[in-house]
Amino acid sequence: MSETPNAQADSAPEGDSPIFSAQKSGQSSEYKPRVAAFLCNWCSYTASDLAGTARIHYSPNVRIIRVMCSGRVDPTFVLKSFALGADGVLIAGCHPGDCHYIDQNYKTMRRYTMLRYFVEQMGIEPDRLRLVWASAAEGQYLADSITGFVEDLKKLGPLNWKANWEENGERAKALEDIVHEHAEAMEVQP
Ligand code: FES
Numbered sequence: 001m002s003e004t005p006n007a008q009a010d011s012a013p014e015g016d017s018p019i020f021s022a023q024k025s026g027q028s029s030e031y032k033p034r035v036a037a038f039l040c041n042w043c044s045y046t047a048s049d050l051a052g053t054a055r056i057h058y059s060p061n062v063r064i065i066r067v068m069c070s071g072r073v074d075p076t077f078v079l080k081s082f083a084l085g086a087d088g089v090l091i092a093g094c095h096p097g098d099c100h101y102i103d104q105n106y107k108t109m110r111r112y113t114m115l116r117y118f119v120e121q122m123g124i125e126p127d128r129l130r131l132v133w134a135s136a137a138e139g140q141y142l143a144d145s146i147t148g149f150v151e152d153l154k155k156l157g158p159l160n161w162k163a164n165w166e167e168n169g170e171r172a173k174a175l176e177d178i179v180h181e182h183a184e185a186m187e188v189q190p
Pocket residue numbers: 040041042043044068069070071092093094098099100101104105
């Protein structure tokens with residue numbers, strides 16, 4: 001399996017961050033939400049690979065981070081993504097009952113419910129967080145889910161949290177570093 005999924009709607013403009021095709025102020029009037037997407041290795045990441053192989057397009061500005069299971073998405077990953085400037089965070093995993101680690105995605109469901117409540121207390125709209133179940137065969141569904149999420153984020157507008165992306169380009173790099181920081185636990189070689 002390739003290290004990074006092939007599915008990317010539009011290639012990032014030259015010179016942009018490898019994390020997101022980051023919109024720079026004044027570059028375009030169109031708002032492109034930045035999304036951190038944590039995909040389970042066994043189902044959803046494979047679905048994104050399938051989408052790429054099938055040349056199914058989905059919205060750009062999505063930084064895919066592969067984890068071994070949706071249950072491995074520590075709540076701090078989500079909070080850190082927002083702190084680093086993501087406008088939305090998507091978690092995708094195997095359908096309930098299909099988790100390769102038995103019942104870890106049920107834990108994901110519980111965390112998701114808790115996190116939606118928690119981020120709201122922090123002034124972040126809970127709809128900036130989304131959970132999707134996508135099997136390895138559901139490349140089209142995953143692509144549609146990502147695009148739908150991005151469209152919903154456009155309606156919400158930029159998060160504009162204090163830690164804004166444009167303030168420091170290194171923040172984008174820091175998001176990518178999540179993978180490196182937790183590589184051992186994630187069992188994924190970055
Ligand atoms: S292995 Fe995919 S959600 Fe657990």
